Amino acid sequence: MNRKRGVTDAICYNICDFLFSLKKKTPEESFRQALKICADNHIFSKDDILTMCKLMQHPSAGQEQSENDVQPQNHDNTRGAASYV
Numbered sequence: 383m384n385r386k387r388g389v390t391d392a393i394c395y396n397i398c399d400f401l402f403s404l405k406k407k408t409p410e411e412s413f414r415q416a417l418k419i420c421a422d423n424h425i426f427s428k429d430d431i432l433t434m435c436k437l438m439q440h441p442s443a444g445q446e447q448s449e450n451d452v453q454p455q456n457h458d459n460t461r462g463a464a465s466y467v
Contacts, residue, residue: 400431401431408439413435419434
């Protein structure tokens with residue numbers, strides 16, 4: 383353990399216990415993706431890992447389509463040249 387940074391055996395045990403219990407409750411692919419993203423970004427907080435697992439289970443829940451996301455059907459100049467002067 384890295385005692386210089388305050389990481390003790392008890393903290394490691396609690397994190398491992400949390401991860402094992404979370405793995406039982408989460409689909410395998412979602413859990414694997416969430417932990418890969420967290421590890422790549424150095425995220426080790428229980429709350430952040432739990433949030434990431436929830437987002438991986440429901441990827442479209444946090445994304446609402448706004449008016450800016452809609453692509454127009456025609457790409458003609460709809461305003462006219464006068465509006466650009």
